[in-house]
Amino acid sequence: MIPAHGKVAAVAAEARSSRTPGGSSAVAAVTRRASGKNNRSARNRTERLRLAFVVQRYGEDVNGGAEYHCRLVAEHLARSHQVEVVTSCAKDYITWRNEHTPGTHDVNGVRVRRFKVRKPRDPDRFGRLSQKVFLGRHGEDDELAWLDEQGPFSPALLRHLRRRQDDYDYVIFFSYRYYHSFYGVQAVAPKAILVPTAEKDDVIRLEVFKTLFNLPRAIVYNSIEEREMIWRASGNRGVKGDVVGVGSEVPASIDARRFRDGHAIHGPYMVYIGRVDPNKGCRTLFNYYRRFREETGSRLKLVLIGGKQMKVPEEPGIYYAGFLSEADKWSALASAELLVMPSELESLSMVTNEAWAVGKPVLANGKCDVLRGQCRRSNAGLYFDDYYEFKEALVRLESDEKLRKALGENGERYYRDHYRWEVVEGKYNRIFASLRDEDRHRPPAPKRGLLARIAGY
Amino acid sequence: MSTFSAKGSDIDVEAIMANIRKKIDEKRKGLYTEDEVREIAEMKLDAILDSNEFNSDFAAAFRSRDAQWNYTFTPETIYQSSHSGGGGLIRSLRKLLNPVLKLFFNPNPIISALTRQSDLNRYYVLMLHNMTTEMTRLNLDLTNLKSRLRTLGVRVDFQTKREKTFEKVATGGSGSSRDRGSSSSSSSDEGRRRGRGGGGRRPYRRRRGGRSNASGRSGGDSGSREGGGGGGGGSQ
Numbered sequence A: 001m002i003p004a005h006g007k008v009a010a011v012a013a014e015a016r017s018s019r020t021p022g023g024s025s026a027v028a029a030v031t032r033r034a035s036g037k038n039n040r041s042a043r044n045r046t047e048r049l050r051l052a053f054v055v056q057r058y059g060e061d062v063n064g065g066a067e068y069h070c071r072l073v074a075e076h077l078a079r080s081h082q083v084e085v086v087t088s089c090a091k092d093y094i095t096w097r098n099e100h101t102p103g104t105h106d107v108n109g110v111r112v113r114r115f116k117v118r119k120p121r122d123p124d125r126f127g128r129l130s131q132k133v134f135l136g137r138h139g140e141d142d143e144l145a146w147l148d149e150q151g152p153f154s155p156a157l158l159r160h161l162r163r164r165q166d167d168y169d170y171v172i173f174f175s176y177r178y179y180h181s182f183y184g185v186q187a188v189a190p191k192a193i194l195v196p197t198a199e200k201d202d203v204i205r206l207e208v209f210k211t212l213f214n215l216p217r218a219i220v221y222n223s224i225e226e227r228e229m230i231w232r233a234s235g236n237r238g239v240k241g242d243v244v245g246v247g248s249e250v251p252a253s254i255d256a257r258r259f260r261d262g263h264a265i266h267g268p269y270m271v272y273i274g275r276v277d278p279n280k281g282c283r284t285l286f287n288y289y290r291r292f293r294e295e296t297g298s299r300l301k302l303v304l305i306g307g308k309q310m311k312v313p314e315e316p317g318i319y320y321a322g323f324l325s326e327a328d329k330w331s332a333l334a335s336a337e338l339l340v341m342p343s344e345l346e347s348l349s350m351v352t353n354e355a356w357a358v359g360k361p362v363l364a365n366g367k368c369d370v371l372r373g374q375c376r377r378s379n380a381g382l383y384f385d386d387y388y389e390f391k392e393a394l395v396r397l398e399s400d401e402k403l404r405k406a407l408g409e410n411g412e413r414y415y416r417d418h419y420r421w422e423v424v425e426g427k428y429n430r431i432f433a434s435l436r437d438e439d440r441h442r443p444p445a446p447k448r449g450l451l452a453r454i455a456g457y
Numbered sequence B: 001m002s003t004f005s006a007k008g009s010d011i012d013v014e015a016i017m018a019n020i021r022k023k024i025d026e027k028r029k030g031l032y033t034e035d036e037v038r039e040i041a042e043m044k045l046d047a048i049l050d051s052n053e054f055n056s057d058f059a060a061a062f063r064s065r066d067a068q069w070n071y072t073f074t075p076e077t078i079y080q081s082s083h084s085g086g087g088g089l090i091r092s093l094r095k096l097l098n099p100v101l102k103l104f105f106n107p108n109p110i111i112s113a114l115t116r117q118s119d120l121n122r123y124y125v126l127m128l129h130n131m132t133t134e135m136t137r138l139n140l141d142l143t144n145l146k147s148r149l150r151t152l153g154v155r156v157d158f159q160t161k162r163e164k165t166f167e168k169v170a171t172g173g174s175g176s177s178r179d180r181g182s183s184s185s186s187s188s189d190e191g192r193r194r195g196r197g198g199g200g201r202r203p204y205r206r207r208r209g210g211r212s213n214a215s216g217r218s219g220g221d222s223g224s225r226e227g228g229g230g231g232g233g234g235s236q
Helices: A005-017 A024-035 A039-045 A065-077 A123-135 A140-150 A155-163 A179-187 A207-212 A224-234 A256-263 A282-296 A326-334 A350-357 A369-378 A387-399 A401-418 A421-441 A450-455 B013-028 B034-042 B058-064 B087-096 B098-104 B108-181 B188-197 B199-207 B213-217 B220-230
Strands: A050-055 A082-088 A103-107 A110-115 A170-174 A192-195 A218-221 A240-243 A269-273 A301-305 A318-322 A338-341 A362-365 A381-384
Touching: A050 A065, A050 A155, A050 A179, A065 A082, A065 A110, A065 A170, A065 A192, A065 A350, A065 A421, A082 A155, A110 A155, A123 A140, A140 A179, A140 A207, A155 A179, A170 A179, A179 A192, A179 A207, A207 A224, A218 A224, A218 A421, A224 A240, A224 A369, A240 A421, A256 A318, A256 A326, A269 A326, A282 A301, A282 A387, A301 A326, A326 A350, A338 A350, A350 A362, A350 A369, A350 A401, A362 A369, A362 A387, A369 A381, A369 A401, A369 B013, A381 A387, A381 A401, A381 B013, A387 A401, A387 B013, B087 B098
Parallel strands: A050 A082, A050 A170, A082 A110, A170 A192, A192 A218, A218 A240, A269 A301, A269 A338, A301 A318, A338 A362, A362 A381
Antiparallel strands: A103 A110
């Protein structure tokens, strides 16, 4: 049974009582202490924990940033911990139709437990509720109705978490905006770690989520900008947290000619990797690129890699390569002059980190706080707010090889320091260690009765 | 937070971006920014209907220069010649050969259509002028009405406030007089309701002088009390 929202405050108080004073500074202290030590030896020293990853969809055939992020983290942490993924049977995030069979499966060596979605999303109702919640006057009930329709509506998944919470040391929830995270974090608050993957949109301003961000034991942020946005929205500075993000695994060797030879690409090009979608800023990119080419007469091509959600203009200079294998993708990235990232809504751009991993500069949309912040902090990319900045920045990047090289080197250093898997795993382990330390020093919780365990209360 | 930064290179992205912006600003001098262009595009196109800008003699002036913008076409036009000397001869010859021309095709409908079109052009100019005049007038009317509406709105607000003030004064007076005889538990709302029922306005009317009908109409002790206060005539 789902707890009423009114109980959230009580759960929050319980969760807060299990924390040591100091909040995020405690993790920061642990992080500082451990930062100088070898990560590999840290992994060996880490206690083997029983971890559950709870995410809306899971699988190799599932597209989606947060889902991919979750899969990568789960697979990497599975090397040093006992990991189980708890998810729905859905593949499609629009309808949440049950497409996978319920029960336990094995995906890349990780145990995955899938639960049926009881009610698929009704697009009409969801649209009406969204309109009311984001544009009209509304109350908490409307927000909760919107959340139910947002889905994936799977009470069975929540029941499992409540019944079997003793089987896990920590439960890591991905994507705060979905049903599973909202009610799941409430159900197992003393063990919950939240990876919000929040973007700068209207959902973060909903009242119901303000309480949610105060519930978990710790929050794993993707970027400094995301953390500040959540702090502003919910005032949860007291909750432990660290900026971690997700790692990138660079192949040991990259054949830079492979992509050019396979696709007969000659001359310099900039590459866009990701879904070709107006929501990802691709329409703006095409308009800007067309104008840039007309005004400057540049020979720089635009190569697009990824799925297509819009028509790609058939114009000189634009080449759509479609979905590519990992080897081809890395090859395309390695032989490009730069990566262009026109999206305005990014919680963390993995492909930007990948470009920096191979020493390529980035031209990013400055309207996205995360991308702008990353470019500034890394000193590895330029950004644009409008066409004029796009043009000037691109002219400079195209013409100045020394600048490209210097930015690329900075990017490589930034990736090495923050986004290698050893670093990311180390940060997760330090959060776990900090929570374990707290758990050891607090009185043990009273054992739940047999009936409570069976019924899932 | 300090952990998320990469130093150790002489490249400073913020300095590069500041330099790029400076360069753009220099280039943009004298040009419209994108925001300004958007603002211009969204601007209401009502300048043409501005009464100050509109020239009411426009149509008359335009029609007086008819030859400069319109063509004139009469049944004789097709026979005319631009030659100054032999023009008359050519015109006579063409007219003479007109029956031969009519063997090939009938020029009369063309002459008629072109003549009519020439007239229509004049009518269109006049009609457009009249419509523009009418729209300008309507625009002025609309502006006047809007301003009257604003004035009326202010007056209504003022009257509403005035009425509320009077009501407060009236209910305050009647409530206190009634409360003297009633139990102390009666609420202010009840007092207000009673005041609106009839007795509430009496003190106000009485203050403005003379005996009111209200005092005569209302029965019971309040009526007799007022009658007593106002004079003997009230009791008849």
